Amino acid sequence: MMALSNVVNAYRKRPALLAFFCLGSALLLSACGQKNEPWRFSGPTMGTQYHVTVVPKESYSCSQAEFDEKIRQSLVQTNQQMSHYIENSELNGLSRLPVGESVTISSDMEKVLRLSERLYTLSNGAFDITVGPLVNLWGFGPKSSPEDAVPSDEQIHAAMALGGGDSLQVSSGKFSKSKAVELNLSAVAKGYGADKVAEALEACGAQDYLVEVGGELLLKGLSPRGSAWKIAIEKPGNSLAGQSMQRLLQVSDKGVATSGDYRNYFEKEGVRYSHTIDPRTGKPITHALASVTVLAPSSAEADAWATVITVVGPEEGMRLAEQEKLPVFMLVKTKSGFKESYSSAFATYVQ
Structure with missing residues (x-):
């Protein structure tokens, strides 16, 4: 899921926020108009913004100001670990690590790398944190060519040769690689940042909260109204103005992400090129998943997982959702508009 930011995701840019906040970029439906004002925290992080809503209680071990500081510290630490823009980040240190050498990594980095490894395997390479050279080649990354330049097959094959998610080894807190690849965690770092903020909140006793980092959500407990958090799935469109709701969900104790590329593409000689790159082909996706x-x-x-399904498309994405018992909701482009499709596990969320 995406906030409107200047940071380019390693795979794609995402549509507008799934949850809409009262205080700014969106409307968080569950927290509007309640009598007891929740605590709200926000600010910049990872080239985007974060928003946190906490239902206040007297039993907390932290003051409102302490909550604010702990949230900030948590995000600073995650950014220092996962950023490919910070020169001395832990991630960039792994990218510079010589082939065959081993280095101790933080427990947070190990968790993210293991998740990335698992999804690389389950998706047959569609989720690949070494995809950076392809993203740059197509003009969507921090070291990009002109965005409207279509690379040759030779250039694509050369960029693919620079990647390789199967060249990474993680074992017992150690990292090594068998190939000189660069790592990019843009497809998972903001979500992990939201999880780490949640840990900080719970360390102070909070059990009812919403965390959003760059559009990635984690919702816990009950909203300020005493019911499940309500979030809206945006109806696809070409304009940021006049956004409308496709579905309203009631969610608690879940992470939520939305991915799509219907606003992010370039056209060259009548051909439309998505910002979402499939690492397996080296080219933008061409399927109908919006x-x-x-x-x-x-x-x-x-x-x-939102990244994986965006890359593989609706058919393979639904197969994976059913296999992994994931609640997944899709909007697929058709000649007459957008068709809804959802997994068995999502059925309980349909209102």
């Missing part, structure tokens, strides 16, 4: 919403136990998992 957006996908994924619910998972953590925000990091939802974030990563």
Whole structure:
């Protein structure tokens, strides 16, 4: 899921926020108009914004100001670990690590790398954190060629040769690689950041909260109204103005992410090129999936799975959703508009 930011995701840019906040970029439906004002925290992080809503209680071990500071500290730490823009980040250190050498990594990095490894395997390479050279080649990354330049097959094959998600090894807190690849965690870092903020909140006693980092959500307990959190799935369109709701969900104790590319593409000589790159082909996707919403136990998992399904498309994406028992909601482009499709596990969320 995506906030409107300047940071380019390693795979795609995402549609507008799934949850809409009263205080700014969106409307968080569950928290509007309640008598007891929730605590709200927001600010910049990871090239985007974060928003946190906490239902206040006297039993908390932290003051409102302490909550604010702990949220900020948590996000600073995650950014220092996962950013490919910060020169001395832990991630960039792994990218520079010589082939064959081993280095100790943080427990957070190990968790994210293991999740990435698992999804790389389950998706047959559709989720690949070494996809950066292809993203740059197509003009969507931090070291990009002109965005409207279509690379040759030779250039694509050369860029694909620079990647390789199967060249990474993680074992007992150690990392090594068998190939000189660069890592990019943009498809999972913001979701993991939301999970880490949640840990900080719970350390202070909070059990009812919503965390959003760059559009990735983690919802816990009850909203300020005493019911499940209500979030809206945006109806696809070409304009940020006049956004409308496709579905209203009631969600608690889940991570939520929406991914799609219907606003993000360029055209060259009458051909439309998506910003979503399939690492297996080295080219933009061509299927009809407009957006996908994924619910998972953590925000990091939802974030990563949304990427996987966006890359593989509606048919393979639904097969994976059923296989993994994931609640997944899709909007698929047709000649007459958008068709809804959802997995068996999502049926309980349909109102």
